[in-house]
Amino acid sequence: MTVNAETTVTRGFAGHPKGLFYLAFTEAWERFSYYGMTALVVLYMVNQLLLPGHVENIIGFPAFRATLESAFGAMSTQALASLIFGMYSGFVYFTPVIGGFVADRWIGQRNAVVTGAVLMALGHFAMAFDQSFLVALLLLVIGSGLLKGNISAQVGALYSVDDEARRTRGFAIFSMAINVGAMLGPLVCGLLAQVYGWHVGFGAAAAFLLLGLLIYLVGYRHLPARVEREKGETRKLTAADWRTIGIICAVLVISTFQSTAYFQSFNTALVWIDGHVDLGVGEWQIPTPWFNSVDPVFSILGVPVLFAIWAALARRNAEPDELGKIGIGAWMAAAANLILVAAILVFGNDGLSPLWPFLYYGVLGLAFIWHWPTVLALVSRVAPAPVNSTMMGVAFLTLFVASNVMGWLGGFYEQMAPAAFWAMHAAIAAAGGVAVLIFGRRLSRALKG
Numbered sequence: 001m002t003v004n005a006e007t008t009v010t011r012g013f014a015g016h017p018k019g020l021f022y023l024a025f026t027e028a029w030e031r032f033s034y035y036g037m038t039a040l041v042v043l044y045m046v047n048q049l050l051l052p053g054h055v056e057n058i059i060g061f062p063a064f065r066a067t068l069e070s071a072f073g074a075m076s077t078q079a080l081a082s083l084i085f086g087m088y089s090g091f092v093y094f095t096p097v098i099g100g101f102v103a104d105r106w107i108g109q110r111n112a113v114v115t116g117a118v119l120m121a122l123g124h125f126a127m128a129f130d131q132s133f134l135v136a137l138l139l140l141v142i143g144s145g146l147l148k149g150n151i152s153a154q155v156g157a158l159y160s161v162d163d164e165a166r167r168t169r170g171f172a173i174f175s176m177a178i179n180v181g182a183m184l185g186p187l188v189c190g191l192l193a194q195v196y197g198w199h200v201g202f203g204a205a206a207a208f209l210l211l212g213l214l215i216y217l218v219g220y221r222h223l224p225a226r227v228e229r230e231k232g233e234t235r236k237l238t239a240a241d242w243r244t245i246g247i248i249c250a251v252l253v254i255s256t257f258q259s260t261a262y263f264q265s266f267n268t269a270l271v272w273i274d275g276h277v278d279l280g281v282g283e284w285q286i287p288t289p290w291f292n293s294v295d296p297v298f299s300i301l302g303v304p305v306l307f308a309i310w311a312a313l314a315r316r317n318a319e320p321d322e323l324g325k326i327g328i329g330a331w332m333a334a335a336a337n338l339i340l341v342a343a344i345l346v347f348g349n350d351g352l353s354p355l356w357p358f359l360y361y362g363v364l365g366l367a368f369i370w371h372w373p374t375v376l377a378l379v380s381r382v383a384p385a386p387v388n389s390t391m392m393g394v395a396f397l398t399l400f401v402a403s404n405v406m407g408w409l410g411g412f413y414e415q416m417a418p419a420a421f422w423a424m425h426a427a428i429a430a431a432g433g434v435a436v437l438i439f440g441r442r443l444s445r446a447l448k449g
Contacts, residue, residue, distance in 0.1 A: 017158040022219025024177035029212030033205040036185030039289035045081035057130040079411035086407010093399035095145020100393030109150040116146030117213040124206030128199040149393035156380030168377040175373040179296035190289030241384040257432030258330040259402035261425040298365030327436030329371025336363035337426035
């Protein structure tokens with residue numbers, strides 16, 4: 001697979017195409033806005049929006065809540081916030097399937113990304129008002145659907161189909177940019193929200209998303225207009241293509257387990273920290289959303305170390321294949337949750353040191369860098385050309401499932417002992433590692449075949 005003929009592929013830093021760096025910086029600011037907003041939204045719902053005096057202002061919320069409670073039963077404020085966040089973050093990862101299909105069939109990846117960025121900016125601005133909360137979530141979901149899968153597909157389209165090593169490293173660089181934005185978003189938006197109020201924090205997310213759109217437009221000519229098809233692009237999918245799609249889906253199912261455990265760090269973990277961790281430093285309180293910046297810091301610092309480890313193992317023909325890397329990520333996600341279990345069992349559940357959630361988020365960051373860039377690189381490399389962007393969207397569909405399950409699991413937080421709650425998430429992540437041990441070698445052989 002190559003880039004569109006209209007696109008000039010010029011080499012940029014470290015031998016990668018110049019377009020990679022425009023895509024990386026665009027995604028960095030898009031992720032700044034996304035993670036800045038997600039670091040705030042659960043605490044915003046629990047501590048303000050869903051409380052009397054505010055919840056009555058949300059347009060359409062009585063009917064929306066009645067629909068949820070008809071399906072899940074009556075819910076506390078925390079359980080309701082968890083479910084809403086899980087649904088929102090889930091649908092953010094569901095709509096890329098539709099966005100990839102739209103780009104593949106009609107408007108191309110570049111136009112899809114621009115349209116998605118504009119809709120997401122409008123959504124972040126709408127988040128600055130209680131009344132438009134549900135409208136804001138809808139705009140963010142639709143906009144993300146057009147942007148996420150398509151910008152990832154553009155990264156893959158910058159490399160030849162047989163350039164597996166450089167493609168994987170390209171996605172790791174892209175993921176490092178994601179983590180720069182994910183680190184800065186909670187820091188900036190969390191501080192603004194604490195000092196000036198929730199809505200100022202949400203407004204900052206919108207402003208930085210527009211910065212990302214500007215960078216994308218500056219680099220427009222270096223980016224693939226659409227993922228180029230190989231010769232025979234109008235052909236129907238063959239039996240071999242469908243077999244490859246089936247193998248990809250099996251890998252994606254395995255990856256869902258650790259994603260479920262990982263996503264709870266954006267939801268109930270913040271509520272737990274807010275209520276049970278001593279955040280005081282003299283007269284100053286550490287903003288709770290800042291903990292969402294620890295994960296991406298560790299991911300960023302982990303990239304060069306990871307490259308060095310992979311290079312050293314490759315020289316001995318011992319570098320793990322893609323399934324092996326995904327399995328390592330699963331075991332690390334399990335270990336992160338066990339850190340909270342150990343802290344609670346040893347020191348109790350109140351007045352804990354910030355060190356423990358810091359370590360929890362740090363290990364999750366390392367788990368992410370082993371897991372998610374590898375998943376994206378695998379799908380981009382092996383997915384049949386006629387459905388390449390669509391399959392990138394399917395990869396994000398696993399996060400839709402994981403997020404919705406995570407939101408539902410968050411409803412048990414008030415019913416379970418804290419150590420048991422986090423042990424449950426450790427077991428969920430470990431299930432992904434066990435699945436790789438059982439099926440990984442067979443799936444790897446099938447992909448090579």
